[in-house]
Amino acid sequence: MHRRSSSTIWRNWARNQHCSPHAIERPATEAALVAAVGRAVAAGRRVKAVGAGHSFTSIALTDGHLVDLSSYGRVLAVDEERGQVTVEAGITLRALNRVLARHGLALENLGDIAYQSVAGAAATATHGTGLRFRNLSSSIVALRVVAGDGTIVSCSATERPELWSPARVGVGALGLVSTLTLRCVPAFNLHAIEEARPVDGVLERLDDLVEGNDHFEFFWIPGTRWALTKRNRRTNEGARPRARWDAFRNEMLADNLAFGAMLRIGRRRPEWIPSMARRIPSAGPQDYVERSDRVFASPRHVRFLEMEYAVPREAFPEALARVRDLVARIGVPIGFPVECRFVAGDDIPLSTASGRETAYIAVHTGIGAPHQEYFAGVEAIMNDHDGRPHWGKLHFQTAAGLAARYPGWDEFQEARTVLDPAGTFANPYTDRVLGPVGG
Numbered sequence: 219m220h221r222r223s224s225s226t227i228w229r230n231w232a233r234n235q236h237c238s239p240h241a242i243e244r245p246a247t248e249a250a251l252v253a254a255v256g257r258a259v260a261a262g263r264r265v266k267a268v269g270a271g272h273s274f275t276s277i278a279l280t281d282g283h284l285v286d287l288s289s290y291g292r293v294l295a296v297d298e299e300r301g302q303v304t305v306e307a308g309i310t311l312r313a314l315n316r317v318l319a320r321h322g323l324a325l326e327n328l329g330d331i332a333y334q335s336v337a338g339a340a341a342t343a344t345h346g347t348g349l350r351f352r353n354l355s356s357s358i359v360a361l362r363v364v365a366g367d368g369t370i371v372s373c374s375a376t377e378r379p380e381l382w383s384p385a386r387v388g389v390g391a392l393g394l395v396s397t398l399t400l401r402c403v404p405a406f407n408l409h410a411i412e413e414a415r416p417v418d419g420v421l422e423r424l425d426d427l428v429e430g431n432d433h434f435e436f437f438w439i440p441g442t443r444w445a446l447t448k449r450n451r452r453t454n455e456g457a458r459p460r461a462r463w464d465a466f467r468n469e470m471l472a473d474n475l476a477f478g479a480m481l482r483i484g485r486r487r488p489e490w491i492p493s494m495a496r497r498i499p500s501a502g503p504q505d506y507v508e509r510s511d512r513v514f515a516s517p518r519h520v521r522f523l524e525m526e527y528a529v530p531r532e533a534f535p536e537a538l539a540r541v542r543d544l545v546a547r548i549g550v551p552i553g554f555p556v557e558c559r560f561v562a563g564d565d566i567p568l569s570t571a572s573g574r575e576t577a578y579i580a581v582h583t584g585i586g587a588p589h590q591e592y593f594a595g596v597e598a599i600m601n602d603h604d605g606r607p608h609w610g611k612l613h614f615q616t617a618a619g620l621a622a623r624y625p626g627w628d629e630f631q632e633a634r635t636v637l638d639p640a641g642t643f644a645n646p647y648t649d650r651v652l653g654p655v656g657g
């Protein structure tokens with residue numbers, strides 16, 4: 219255990235959130251995890267688990283005991299026949315993907331990066347894109363959770379389903395997840411086509427693109443008429459990777475460095491952003507076949523801030539059109555793209571895709587760039603479309619506004635009173651977005 223000192227400040231990846239916990243614990247076994255919770259409870263302090271710190275919100279902050287799970291990330295069992303894997307909560311998606319590949323397995327769908335811990339990603343309903351596919355939490359078959367009283371609760375669709383169902387997206391408030399069993403699929407390759415297209419053409423053909431590809435997403439570049447599109451189809455074809463230089467050029471130039479340079483220059487000369495942005499599509503089309511996780515996730519070297527909203531799929535065209543108007547109206551050049559993705563509905567109470575086919579609209583700015591007016595404007599638009607904020611990305615919502623947007627809200631709160639009646643796993647963020655336990 220690492221006791222608090224004046225230099226014990228924890229920061230998230232984006233460096234926009236920090237806290238000074240009373241103690242930081244780094245358990246490496248389940249027994250140590252339980253003991254860590256017990257010590258905090260005995261001292262009358264709250265507990266927060268932290269995975270990879272890749273949330274932009276204050277969701278992982280505490281002045282109590284911070285339980286850092288980076289040393290608790292083993293794969294405990296791989297069942298190739300049933301296509302299931304059981305892992306300790308702190309394993310990163312990247313480490314898990316590698317192990318699964320060795321067993322001829324893969325996760326069904328992934329988001330843009332794989333740096334997150336599996337438990338942290340699940341807690342916030344982390345998602346990728348693909349209208350026939352659901353988010354990571356939907357793959358959770360079973361969980362072992364340390365409850366607020368220090369006992370371990372096992373749950374699955376057949377064992378305490380009333381706890382398992384909401385705990386798949388626990389927002390860090392339904393106990394401390396110790397292990398997760400995930401459903402996997404046989405390993406697969408993706409045929410990826412990535413190219414710049416005029417955004418209006420993309421919007422005209424949107425349904426075809428979303429329904430005709432296994433995974434479709436696009437990034438509209440503010441200040442331009444361009445969108446970078448990514449189309450992925452599942453295939454039995456052998457790998458035909460990008461040339462190393464092409465991969466490097468696209469990831470570093472288009473995805474990272476070009477945006478980074480644009481942000482740095484844009485901070486001093488914002489009026490240059492539109493003309494810089496117009497050059498980005500010249501990175502050129504890409505057409506390749508690769509192992510699924512290598513296509514889904516890419517490295518990220520440029521830090522940024524992000525807000526992302528989930529709206530019903532049918533609300534997407536109007537919601538995006540209003541975001542484009544907003545960008546034109548606020549007059550501050552935006553040096554980062556607007557990312558649009560499409561995901562199947564699911565049955566998890568506080569999943570952002572709960573009960574409806576969902577479109578996600580994500581807006582970003584560079585660190586230090588003004589984002590308040592932009593993000594507040596986007597949130598106002600999303601409020602009109604029953605938008606649900608990503609739990610790990612910046613937003614200004616409170617429980618009062620959110621409760622009606624989730625059909626499973628009460629089911630979640632019910633599970634909270636069972637797993638954490640004293641609010642051991644609460645923090646100011648959960649107080650704001652979920653309200654007090656039993657309240």
Ligand SMILES: Cc1cc2nc3c(=O)[nH]c(=O)nc-3n(C[C@H](O)[C@H](O)[C@H](O)COP(=O)(O)OP(=O)(O)OC[C@H]3O[C@@H](n4cnc5c(N)ncnc54)[C@H](O)[C@@H]3O)c2cc1C
Binds near residue numbers: 335340
């Ligand atoms: C560059 C970047 C790209 C991203 N891309 C995507 C994307 O494509 N799709 C998407 O949906 N999101 C994306 N995100 C958001 C990210 O997936 C989520 O914020 C995710 O929660 C981060 O995982 P983490 O391990 O860092 O969790 P943390 O940020 O460390 O924690 C998140 C929450 O999970 C809780 N938690 C962690 N471990 C446990 C546990 N064992 N038991 C109970 N609670 C726990 C924490 O207490 C906290 O409440 C991205 C973020 C970044 C920075």
